[in-house]
Amino acid sequence: MTQDELIAHYPRLYHMAHDGAWDAIRDHGLKSASTLLDDYGIKDPQRHTLGSCRRPESVPLKAEGLPFAVLRDQKPMRDDVLANCLQDGLTPQQWYELLNSRTFFWLSRERIWRLLGARAYRNVTQTVLTLDTASLIAKHGPRIWLSPLNSGSTLFKAQPRGLETFKRISDFPFAARAKTRTPANNVVELVVDHSVPDVADFVLAVHAVRDDKILEEIWKAPHAVASDTP
Numbered sequence: 368m369t370q371d372e373l374i375a376h377y378p379r380l381y382h383m384a385h386d387g388a389w390d391a392i393r394d395h396g397l398k399s400a401s402t403l404l405d406d407y408g409i410k411d412p413q414r415h416t417l418g419s420c421r422r423p424e425s426v427p428l429k430a431e432g433l434p435f436a437v438l439r440d441q442k443p444m445r446d447d448v449l450a451n452c453l454q455d456g457l458t459p460q461q462w463y464e465l466l467n468s469r470t471f472f473w474l475s476r477e478r479i480w481r482l483l484g485a486r487a488y489r490n491v492t493q494t495v496l497t498l499d500t501a502s503l504i505a506k507h508g509p510r511i512w513l514s515p516l517n518s519g520s521t522l523f524k525a526q527p528r529g530l531e532t533f534k535r536i537s538d539f540p541f542a543a544r545a546k547t548r549t550p551a552n553n554v555v556e557l558v559v560d561h562s563v564p565d566v567a568d569f570v571l572a573v574h575a576v577r578d579d580k581i582l583e584e585i586w587k588a589p590h591a592v593a594s595d596t597p
Contacts, residue, residue, distance in 0.1 A: 396564035443520035454529030
């Protein structure tokens with residue numbers, strides 16, 4: 368897959384953050400879980416619990432001089448199911464550490480709305496970012512990986528996953544997969560190594576969303592268009 372093909376099929380990216388997160392994301396960037404643990408000075412044994420194991424609930428983080436942050440829960444994961452679908456000799460701990468080292472984006476509205484409507488989140492207001500794919504790739508292309516599945520879920524017939532799950536854009540078999548899959552089920556996740564400190568440069572709009580409703584437009588870029596919504 369080429370970068371131009373990725374942009375043509377998925378011109379927008381989406382990220383779900385906790386309610387009220389936009390100011391901190393705008394000022395400090397979008398950070399992976401492991402980067403947040405570093406920044407907030409979380410040490411073992413709590414560091415191991417939060418960064419190397421399944422998080423059954425979201426965890427608030429506070430530190431002097433830093434904005435309020437939240438480590439997202441990993442409710443859709445089940446350790447026993449994960450262990451059975453992992454390949455290449457990986458352990459659940461290694462998979463959690465891999466996921467926590469990256470920042471995640473959805474590539475379709477269908478996927479972000481599916482997440483917003485999930486039982487764990489549907490009654491809680493979320494902050495949803497809509498981003499321009501082209502500008503993010505132009506700046507961070509070498510650090511980007513693509514996934515053909517929801518790597519943070521083992522629900523609904525968990526698919527095998529391992530060292531080859533995440534592929535660079537040029538290595539992703541988009542054309543072959545497109546023969547039997549819709550775009551929403553072809554490239555499922557776009558992830559960036561570590562963090563995206565300048566993520567605000569690529570955000571087109573920010574909305575407060577609960578369940579299946581957009582509650583408020585929090586911010587919109589001057590060059591955004593009317594369709595730049597979740």
